[in-house]
Amino acid sequence: MGMEEWGVEMKLGLFGGSFDPVHLGHLLVAQAALEELELDGVCFIPATQSPFKPDAQPAPAEVRLRFLRLALAGLPWAEVDAQEIARGGVSYTIDTVREYVRKFPSARLHWLIGADHVAMLPTWRDAAELAQLVEFVVIPRPGDAEVPLPKPFRGRTLRGFPLGVSSSQIRARVKAGLPVDFLVPAAVAETIRNSRLYL
Numbered sequence: 001m002g003m004e005e006w007g008v009e010m011k012l013g014l015f016g017g018s019f020d021p022v023h024l025g026h027l028l029v030a031q032a033a034l035e036e037l038e039l040d041g042v043c044f045i046p047a048t049q050s051p052f053k054p055d056a057q058p059a060p061a062e063v064r065l066r067f068l069r070l071a072l073a074g075l076p077w078a079e080v081d082a083q084e085i086a087r088g089g090v091s092y093t094i095d096t097v098r099e100y101v102r103k104f105p106s107a108r109l110h111w112l113i114g115a116d117h118v119a120m121l122p123t124w125r126d127a128a129e130l131a132q133l134v135e136f137v138v139i140p141r142p143g144d145a146e147v148p149l150p151k152p153f154r155g156r157t158l159r160g161f162p163l164g165v166s167s168s169q170i171r172a173r174v175k176a177g178l179p180v181d182f183l184v185p186a187a188v189a190e191t192i193r194n195s196r197l198y199l
Helices: 023-035 060-073 081-085 091-102 115-123 128-131 167-175 184-197
Strands: 010-017 042-046 079-080 108-114 137-141 155-157
Touching: 010 023, 023 042, 023 081, 023 108, 023 128, 042 060, 042 081, 079 108, 081 091, 091 108, 091 128, 108 115, 115 128, 115 137
Parallel strands: 010 042, 010 108, 042 079, 108 137, 137 155
Antiparallel strands: none
């Protein structure tokens, strides 16, 4: 089922990030959100450039998109949305959310956010508007205390399957010649090996 076929009164999860590369932690978070919030679907939205990582040089957009498409193949509830990559420049959440509001005006939008970013929400571009347009779904870090959302932001914390793995750890393992087979989907691990990326 494609995004264009989703119903009007739907509940949609929006999952932004670098996905450099996408890993099993991302997929478990999306599945937990789908189940716990009874979402109709989850859109994975790779960023061109995060405003919080101005010096980071992620893998090329087409590579990260390919990883996402491989990882999500066969999942009817998951979509890859390349709008931020198509827009180029720094990726601001509010621009993406406005586009979803335009396309799906009756949908309930849920933005997935890592617990480590919650305290910074009031500094995000057009934060007051963002707080009105979406509910936030906080992704807990394994072993950390729950992080409350600052007012006026609304939402909840995911129970989920907290997995202490990060894209930076995966890139470091690849560089060190260590396997990543149980950290990323099999097709992504094979593509990383074949492309000699992150070395």
